[in-house]
Structures are given as C-alpha cells and as structure tokens.
Amino acid sequence: MPETAEISEAPQTETPSGKPVTVMQIVPELVTGGVERGTIDIAKALIAEGFQAIVVSSGGPMQRELDRVGAKHITLNAKSKNLFRMRKNAKLLAQIIRDEGVDIIHARSRAPAWSAYWASKRTGIPFVTTFHATYNISGPLKRFYNSVMTRGDRVIAISYTIKAHMLKEYPVEESRIQVIHRGTDLDLYNPENVSPERIISLSEKWRLPDGVPVVMLPGRLARWKGQLLLLQALAALKSQKIRCLLVGSAQGRNAYVRQIEETAERLGISDRVHVVGDCKDVPAALKLADVVISASTDPEGFGRVAVEGQAMGRPVVAPNHGAAPEQITPGETGWLFKPGDAEDLARCIEEALSLSESQRERLYHACITNARMHFGKQQMTDKTLDIYREVLNSAAQPEKPA
Numbered sequence: 001m002p003e004t005a006e007i008s009e010a011p012q013t014e015t016p017s018g019k020p021v022t023v024m025q026i027v028p029e030l031v032t033g034g035v036e037r038g039t040i041d042i043a044k045a046l047i048a049e050g051f052q053a054i055v056v057s058s059g060g061p062m063q064r065e066l067d068r069v070g071a072k073h074i075t076l077n078a079k080s081k082n083l084f085r086m087r088k089n090a091k092l093l094a095q096i097i098r099d100e101g102v103d104i105i106h107a108r109s110r111a112p113a114w115s116a117y118w119a120s121k122r123t124g125i126p127f128v129t130t131f132h133a134t135y136n137i138s139g140p141l142k143r144f145y146n147s148v149m150t151r152g153d154r155v156i157a158i159s160y161t162i163k164a165h166m167l168k169e170y171p172v173e174e175s176r177i178q179v180i181h182r183g184t185d186l187d188l189y190n191p192e193n194v195s196p197e198r199i200i201s202l203s204e205k206w207r208l209p210d211g212v213p214v215v216m217l218p219g220r221l222a223r224w225k226g227q228l229l230l231l232q233a234l235a236a237l238k239s240q241k242i243r244c245l246l247v248g249s250a251q252g253r254n255a256y257v258r259q260i261e262e263t264a265e266r267l268g269i270s271d272r273v274h275v276v277g278d279c280k281d282v283p284a285a286l287k288l289a290d291v292v293i294s295a296s297t298d299p300e301g302f303g304r305v306a307v308e309g310q311a312m313g314r315p316v317v318a319p320n321h322g323a324a325p326e327q328i329t330p331g332e333t334g335w336l337f338k339p340g341d342a343e344d345l346a347r348c349i350e351e352a353l354s355l356s357e358s359q360r361e362r363l364y365h366a367c368i369t370n371a372r373m374h375f376g377k378q379q380m381t382d383k384t385l386d387i388y389r390e391v392l393n394s395a396a397q398p399e400k401p402a
Contacts, residue, residue, distance in 0.1 A: 028079030030060035045381035090118035159323035183380030226295025232342035310367035
C-alpha cells in the first residue's frame with residue numbers, strides 16, 4: 001500500500017469570495033523553539049485573515065496549539081535529512097498541494113525546504129522561505145545544501161544581519177529578500193500583566209534574599225550561550241553583593257552544568273551563581289531581574305532575550321555582534337559589549353546596576369517603546385501575510401511577451 005501522510009482535520013476558513021487561499025508551512029517538528037513559535041503565530045494570523053492554514057511537520061506537543069487556532073496539521077517525516085526520504089517527501093507534498101488546493105508553500109528549515117522546493121517545481125505553486133541562521137559552511141556541498149533557503153520566490157530574513165550574510169555567501173538577488181524581525185508577544189511580555197504574586201512565587205522558589213540585585217541570563221544551557229563568559233565577568237565585578245540566575249533547560253547537557261558549577265567554585269563566586277533550570281514563567285522571571293544578559297559567543301541571527309528583556313522594561317546587556325545591534329540602542333535601551341570580552345561585559349553590568357532611580361525609569365519606558373514599535377508579533381504576522389499577498393498577485397499576473 002502506498003505511503004500517505006497522516007492528516008488531522010480542523011475547520012476550514014474561507015475567504016470572502018468563498019474560495020480558501022491556502023498557505024502550507026513546513027517545519028521539521030513542533031517541539032519547541034523560535035521557528036516553531038513563529039510557525040504557529042503565522043498560522044493563527046492566517047486563520048484570522050480568512051486564509052486556510054496548513055502546517056506539515058513530524059509532529060510534537062505544539063501541534064495542540066495549531067488545533068486550538070483552527071489550523072490543519074499534516075504529519076510527515078519532515079525532519080529527516082536522508083536524501084531518499086526528502087525525495088519521497090517531495091512527492092507526498094506535491095500530492096498534498098493538489099488535494100488541499102495549496103496556493104503557497106512556506107519552508108523554514110533546510111531538509112524540509114528541499115522537499116518543498118521540489119514539490120513547488122512539480123506543481124508550479126509559489127515557494128517562500130525564511131532564512132533563520134548563519135548556517136555552517138564547511139565546503140561546497142554544505143553551501144549547496146544551505147542554498148535552498150535562498151531559492152524562494154520571496155526570502156524572509158529574520159534580521160539585517162541574516163540578509164547581509166545571505167548576500168555575501170549565496171547568489172541571491174537582493175530584490176527577493178525582505179527583512180522581517182521575529183515577533184514578540186507583547187501581551188505576554190508586558191510588565192503590567194505580571195502580577196506581584198507571580199514575582200513572589202519565583203523569588204521564594206529561588207530563595208532570593210531581599211535587596212540583592214539580580215543579574216539574569218535566560219536561555220538554554222549551551223556553551224555558545226555564554227554562561228561561562230558571564231561567570232568570568234561576575235568574578236571581575238567590584239560589587240560582591242549580587243545574585244546571578246542562569247535560567248534555562250540543560251536539555252541533557254549535564255556535563256556542561258557541572259562545568260558551570262565547577263567554574264563558579266574555582267572563581268570564588270559559587271555563592272552568587274545559581275543554575276535554576278527551566279522556567280515556565282519567563283515574563284515573571286525577567287521582571288524579577290535587575291539586569292538581563294545575552295552573552296552568546298556566536299552571533300545570533302535574531303535572539304529573543306534582548307527584545308523580551310526590553311519588552312519587560314529591563315536593562316539589557318548583549319554582545320555587539322549578530323542582530324543585537326539592531327535590537328539595542330546603547331545608552332538608551334541597553335548596553336553592547338565587545339563579544340567574548342569578560343571585562344567589557346563586567347563594565348556594562350556595573351553601569352546597568354549603578355543606574356539612579358530616574359535613569360532606570362527613563363530606560364524602562366525607552367525599552368518598552370522600542371520593543372513595541374519594532375518587535376511586536378502583530379508586525380511580524382502583518383508583514384509576512386503581505387508577502388503572501390505579493391506572491392499571489394505576482395503569480396496571477398500574465399507573463400509579458402518577450
């Protein structure tokens with residue numbers, strides 16, 4: 001019996017004309033992460049605008065969110081990097097496109113993007129991609145593999161940093177690229193919506209002493225996220241009265257957690273550093289912080305920490321590389337330190353901690369304004385749906401005679 005994709009039905013939403021305009025997004029899986037969150041946000045926006053939204057993936061716990069917003073999920077082994085599997089997926093996607101009346105296919109990751117690209121060629125429907133990261137280029141074959149993310153009729157870059165990287169490394173026309181920053185849920189990350197009880201609950205759980213400044217690095221415990229760099233900076237701080245919280249899941253990296261604890265002990269700061277693990281209430285955690293740190297040693301294509309920290313009105317310190325300079329205005333909404341430089345990071349933390357009450361108040365409002373003006377989820381979804389409309393309009397235009 002031929003293989004078929006597993007489909008979970010959801011209510012179909014039609015356009016005012018009665019014919020659904022159908023957008024199919026494809027991602028490896030729906031477990032966790034910024035790519036998955038953006039996929040669900042776009043699906044929700046599509047439904048709200050009268051489109052039909054389909055997501056193809058290997059599945060995962062976030063699939064429930066698609067069901068809640070009225071989108072359709074189609075289960076396919078989209079995370080496989082096996083060439084034969086990817087080719088088979090292309091055939092299955094082409095059939096899904098025909099069966100579901102798909103008008104646009106939007107790919108967000110390389111392996112499923114190749115399948116989507118081949119399916120697009122088979123069916124003649126427009127192909128959109130989102131380029132999320134400066135993927136490793138270790139040779140011609142890897143460069144070719146990555147290049148699928150530049151092959152869309154429209155290519156979304158999640159930052160100007162990513163756009164510059166694409167133009168430098170791949171033969172892509174600038175006219176096909178549009179920068180759309182990742183969007184933050186400004187209702188969720190709103191200090192006015194975080195109750196004192198939520199703050200007290202976390203403070204008690206983490207046993208924070210009263211009156212001690214809190215420096216927080218949110219993000220999964222991974223070496224490139226810069227936890228060890230932050231420890232070196234803390235050891236260089238003049239002030240000893242401080243509490244540093246490393247908030248995030250280790251995702252099985254137990255050896256790295258032990259290295260963090262051993263490094264803190266060696267530097268003589270173990271009494272100030274606490275690995276608190278995963279946190280289910282990140283907005284409350286950020287509101288609890290006096291300074292929010294992004295210390296990534298590798299440039300990030302976007303990185304949510306700086307924006308989410310600002311949305312909560314908190315001083316943010318981040319490295320002066322990747323997309324952080326697009327998110328932070330030094331001296332107004334935060335600080336940028338020399339990447340990999342623990343002493344410069346320590347200097348920025350000291351400046352943030354030494355703000356007067358009036359300075360902190362001004363920064364509070366400037367940070368929130370910056371996040372709301374430039375990095376809201378609504379802006380991201382509006383701009384993405386505009387791209388879909390442009391692609392559909394272009395596809396509908398008759399070709400000019402040669």
